[in-house]
Each structure stands twice: as structure tokens, then as C-alpha cells.
Amino acid sequence: MAVERPEGFLLIAITNRDTPLPPRERAEAICRLLEGNIYDRVHLRLNSQDECLELLSLIPSALHGRISVHNSTAGIVKLFPLAGVHLTGNSPLPPVGFDATKTSLSISCHSAADVDGLTHEFSYAFLSPICDSISKPGYHAAFRPEELRRILRNSPGKRLVALGGMTLDKIPTIAAAGFAGMALLGAAKI
Amino acid sequence: MNITLNNQVISIDDAPGMSLAHILELQKIPQRGVGVALNNKVVPHQDWSSTSVHEGDSITVIRAICGG
Numbered sequence: 089m090a091v092e093r094p095e096g097f098l099l100i101a102i103t104n105r106d107t108p109l110p111p112r113e114r115a116e117a118i119c120r121l122l123e124g125n126i127y128d129r130v131h132l133r134l135n136s137q138d139e140c141l142e143l144l145s146l147i148p149s150a151l152h153g154r155i156s157v158h159n160s161t162a163g164i165v166k167l168f169p170l171a172g173v174h175l176t177g178n179s180p181l182p183p184v185g186f187d188a189t190k191t192s193l194s195i196s197c198h199s200a201a202d203v204d205g206l207t208h209e210f211s212y213a214f215l216s217p218i219c220d221s222i223s224k225p226g227y228h229a230a231f232r233p234e235e236l237r238r239i240l241r242n243s244p245g246k247r248l249v250a251l252g253g254m255t256l257d258k259i260p261t262i263a264a265a266g267f268a269g270m271a272l273l274g275a276a277k278i
Numbered sequence: 279m280n281i282t283l284n285n286q287v288i289s290i291d292d293a294p295g296m297s298l299a300h301i302l303e304l305q306k307i308p309q310r311g312v313g314v315a316l317n318n319k320v321v322p323h324q325d326w327s328s329t330s331v332h333e334g335d336s337i338t339v340i341r342a343i344c345g346g
Contacts, residue, residue, distance in 0.1 A: 090312045090339045091284055099343070124320030125342035126313030256315050256338040257285050275318040 098269025
């Protein structure tokens with residue numbers, strides 16, 4: 089009866105920069121989400137280092153190992169033992185002193201060329217937008233089905249995570265397409 | 279009332295606002311080994327009994343990441 093997820097299929101929730109939730113409620117929502125046995129990891133995509141520091145201080149340390157931060161706040165990994173740092177095209181370099189043996193790296197890709205250029209140090213990469221966005225009006229799917237099939241077929245060993253318009257009911261479709269996981273932003277409501 | 283369970287519309291013969299736990303029990307969903315989201319929002323196991331389900335709601339039951 090339950091939706092099956094292939095072994096190792098990643099489910100990631102990404103915080104919404106425009107959330108109406110105050111910090112304490114947001115931290116509680118993140119904890120509930122991680123304790124619900126569905127999501128493997130939460131990506132904190134935030135507006136400032138201070139916001140990141142406040143949020144992490146409100147989340148029990150036992151959950152820090154399932155949290156990644158995005159590059160604008162990546163320096164915070166020196167203070168908290170987090171799961172990973174996520175890089176985007178605006179600043180595709182890890183923070184100074186980054187220790188790849190302790191923290192994983194992920195990155196955002198938006199084209200076949202981005203995926204071609206992926207190197208082995210990335211644990212996984214977001215590929216977006218796969219479907220029309222839920223949270224960003226006017227942000228439409230960027231890949232034709234045949235183009236997506238070609239990218240996935242030509243990327244053995246690269247763990248691509250679908251992003252853009254994802255909802256939990258799409259797990260079977262996204263897994264069958266060959267993605268290694270799915271990331272939800274609008275639908276995660278954090 | 280009509281709700282959606284894993285992309286399938288089902289009818290439940292009971293009062294509106296019944297608990298998520300009750301619906302999962304009616305549908306013979308196991309208590310362990312699954313994660314549950316109501317309208318795409320994760321509901322931890324301890325909150326299943328106190329969470330109401332309403333007409334048109336969508337429940338997703340997913341095999342848990344680590345046995346539940």
C-alpha cells in the first residue's frame with residue numbers, strides 16, 4: 089500500500105526563503121519533517137548567516153547530521169557538524185577550510201552541460217527545473233522528455249536529484265526515470 | 279467523504295474530520311515502516327491520532343527511510 093522508494097533513493101526538503109513561519113515554528117516544522125520517516129535530509133536555503141545560526145541553534149544537535157547548508161551560509165559548518173554544503177552556480181566553490189572527509193558536497197545543475205561537468209567530489213546534484221515550479225510562479229520545466237532521458241542515460245554514476253515542481257506523489261515516476269532522488273521546496277512548506 | 283490515498287480517490291464511510299490514524303487503520307496501513315504526509319506535509323507517527331482529515335485531503339504513505 090505504501091509508495092515504494094528504491095534503496096538509496098534520496099528525499100530532500102529545501103527551506104523556502106519567503107516562509108511566513110517565525111524561527112521557532114520553522115525549527116519545529118523542520119524537526120517534525122525529519123522525524124516523520126520520509127525525508128532523509130533538509131537543505132537550509134536561507135537569507136543570511138545570522139538566520140542560519142538562529143535556526144540551527146533551535147534544532148536539536150541529533151538532527152544536525154541530516155542538514156545541509158547552501159553556499160552563502162556555508163561557513164557555518166565550522167560551528168556545527170552538518171551533513172553537507174550545497175553549492176550553486178553563483179558561488180561554485182566550497183568554503184575555505186572545507187573538509188570533504190567530514191561533510192558532503194552537492195551542487196545545482198540547470199543544463200546538460202552542467203551535468204557533463206560534474207566531478208566525483210559531489211555526492212549528488214540537483215537538476216532543475218524538472219516540472220513547473222510550485223513555489224516560483226513562471227518558473228517552468230526546462231527539459232523536454234527526450235532531453236531528460238538522454239541526460240540521465242549519459243550520466244552513469246552521477247546521482248541526479250530532481251528539483252522543481254516535485255511532490256511526494258511523484259516518487260514512483262521520478263525514481264523510474266532514473267533519478268537518484270527528489271528535492272521538494274514548495275511542497276515541503278518549511 | 280472522498281480523499282486521495284497515494285494518488286487514488288477513495289470514499290470513507292464516516293464523519294468528516296476523522297483522524298489520520300483511523301483512516302490508516304481502515305486502509306490497513308501498517309503502524310511501522312511507513313512515513314505519512316497529509317497534503318504533502320509530513321505527519322510524525324505520534325501525531326497521527328490528533329490529526330484530522332477532511333474532504334478532499336490527500337494522504338501519501340511512503341515506505342520509511344529506515345524501517346520506521
